[in-house]
Amino acid sequence: MNTQTQRTDNQCVVYYRVSRSKQSDQRQETDILEFCKKNGYRIATTAFREKISGTRRNRKAMTECIEYAKGNNIKYLICSELSRLGRSNEVNDIVEELTKEKICVISLKENISTMKYNEINEWVKDDDQIFLVGILTAINVKESNTIGYRIASGKRNSVYNKNGYNGGKYIPYGYESKYIDENNKGVLTINPKEAEIIKLIFKKYAVDGWGAIRIANWLNLENVRTRTVISKWSRGTINNILYNSLYIGQRKYKGDIIHNEDFRIIDDFTYNTVQKRRTDWKNANPEFKITRKYEYLFDMRIIKCGICGKHFYGIIDSKSKRNFYKCTSGKYTKGCGNSSIRKNWLELKVQDYIIHNAQQLLYDNTNIDTKVEKIEVDYKLLKAEQDKYINSKDRYNEMYAMGNMSKAKYIERIDIANERIQLLQEQLTNIQEKLDTIQGREIEIELIKGHYTLNKETNSYELKKLELDKQTLHRIIKSITVHKPIKKVQIIDIELTNSNTFQLIYDRNKRDYLLI
Numbered sequence: 001m002n003t004q005t006q007r008t009d010n011q012c013v014v015y016y017r018v019s020r021s022k023q024s025d026q027r028q029e030t031d032i033l034e035f036c037k038k039n040g041y042r043i044a045t046t047a048f049r050e051k052i053s054g055t056r057r058n059r060k061a062m063t064e065c066i067e068y069a070k071g072n073n074i075k076y077l078i079c080s081e082l083s084r085l086g087r088s089n090e091v092n093d094i095v096e097e098l099t100k101e102k103i104c105v106i107s108l109k110e111n112i113s114t115m116k117y118n119e120i121n122e123w124v125k126d127d128d129q130i131f132l133v134g135i136l137t138a139i140n141v142k143e144s145n146t147i148g149y150r151i152a153s154g155k156r157n158s159v160y161n162k163n164g165y166n167g168g169k170y171i172p173y174g175y176e177s178k179y180i181d182e183n184n185k186g187v188l189t190i191n192p193k194e195a196e197i198i199k200l201i202f203k204k205y206a207v208d209g210w211g212a213i214r215i216a217n218w219l220n221l222e223n224v225r226t227r228t229v230i231s232k233w234s235r236g237t238i239n240n241i242l243y244n245s246l247y248i249g250q251r252k253y254k255g256d257i258i259h260n261e262d263f264r265i266i267d268d269f270t271y272n273t274v275q276k277r278r279t280d281w282k283n284a285n286p287e288f289k290i291t292r293k294y295e296y297l298f299d300m301r302i303i304k305c306g307i308c309g310k311h312f313y314g315i316i317d318s319k320s321k322r323n324f325y326k327c328t329s330g331k332y333t334k335g336c337g338n339s340s341i342r343k344n345w346l347e348l349k350v351q352d353y354i355i356h357n358a359q360q361l362l363y364d365n366t367n368i369d370t371k372v373e374k375i376e377v378d379y380k381l382l383k384a385e386q387d388k389y390i391n392s393k394d395r396y397n398e399m400y401a402m403g404n405m406s407k408a409k410y411i412e413r414i415d416i417a418n419e420r421i422q423l424l425q426e427q428l429t430n431i432q433e434k435l436d437t438i439q440g441r442e443i444e445i446e447l448i449k450g451h452y453t454l455n456k457e458t459n460s461y462e463l464k465k466l467e468l469d470k471q472t473l474h475r476i477i478k479s480i481t482v483h484k485p486i487k488k489v490q491i492i493d494i495e496l497t498n499s500n501t502f503q504l505i506y507d508r509n510k511r512d513y514l515l516i
Helices: 026-039 060-071 090-100 127-162 192-206 212-221 235-243 268-280 343-356 358-364 368-401 407-449 470-476
Strands: 011-018 048-051 076-079 104-107 115-117 123-125 175-178 187-190 250-253 256-259 303-305 312-316 323-327 452-455 460-463 477-482 489-496 501-507 512-515
Touching: 011 026, 011 060, 026 076, 048 060, 060 076, 060 090, 090 104, 090 127, 127 368, 192 212, 192 235, 192 268, 212 235, 235 268, 303 312, 323 343, 343 470, 343 477, 343 489, 343 501, 368 407, 470 477
Parallel strands: 011 048, 011 076, 076 104, 303 477
Antiparallel strands: 115 123, 175 187, 250 256, 312 323, 452 460, 477 489, 489 501, 501 512
């Protein structure tokens, strides 16, 4: 026997949604109450209400509404328009889920009812109505994306042309957001009092040779207030200020750099002096010395253990005071048993191999620019064709929704467009893989070029620098694998980003290496 209560033909649940807390759902409520009264629907429980964006999935009130309808044998879910259910493809999932439970979704604006009685008086889904829901949902998604673009475009225009700022409490120290008028609510301007502190910080670091910790302590002792009264100056705060290019009028926004002299507080010479010193890790004042952390070239988990698969980290031996790379498995326990590697030996030998084999890499790179250019052109042409089919799908959706295209013709054209889009995507993926491989090789070559100079008389490259910087090494080397020593002979595999590999053999007796 069926334990559920008998479904009442006129029982329904109602759902209201607005996007923002300041908006009201009064219009939705008025329309639905009038519709229910006119057509004899009885609302089974309190309305389910939400103030949240329709682009958000798995909304709480929406979920509760569906569960209540399913659990209480409700026959109808009523909303004022489909966009209230959501502005994403989640609407299709909601309609499909309710249809399986034989719950009809009624949308007043579109005059949609997803269930109907068939010829033998069975309560079944209405395929045409559900198909129309899919079309209208696609249009809602398109409209949502367009609205998002307009909002983003407006913010971008405000930043680029009106010095707009919407960063709230995260305004960099030295600046403030001022209210000008209704069209320019937040405009970034210099705070004169804080700007003097910024100049003082840069001077202490660039001219007097102070470090970030010393500057922070000095500001705290001088009772110089931070943006918030309860917090104090710290090394991190000072470092963030010294790195910020906004102080020389270079504002960063969405990956772009906007040059605006209205934002300048520090001159270029002082700023560049600070950046150079920070790069070199040098203190300009020899009388004020600080203990700095030793820099290891192969950090960021670039070295892997050939036994346990964990990464190696840099460590200073407490007795010999020498630097090693050691497996993290032995950091707090006995570990996997793999031996450590002398830092100076490993870093020197890896660089030695890469630099002295760079001429061959340069020779292999002769025709790389031509290859990249041709592949990029092919990619752009295929991408343009794919975009054309994507835009045509949007056009078909609109035409069908407006009644300017038959259902059969719509399905035929959509299928053709989808098939062509998928085929073009496969071709684009293959081309991108080729391009990534070639460009990965190109990056490596360009990084190496700086260590050679062209001898015009012999038309050959000659080595001019025997050391690679850390950033260059991390872009060239993909991984270093240290294997377990066998009779005090240790094999080290090095894989480059262009898939080339080589090996070093570390003889722990002779402390030397061989190339394989």
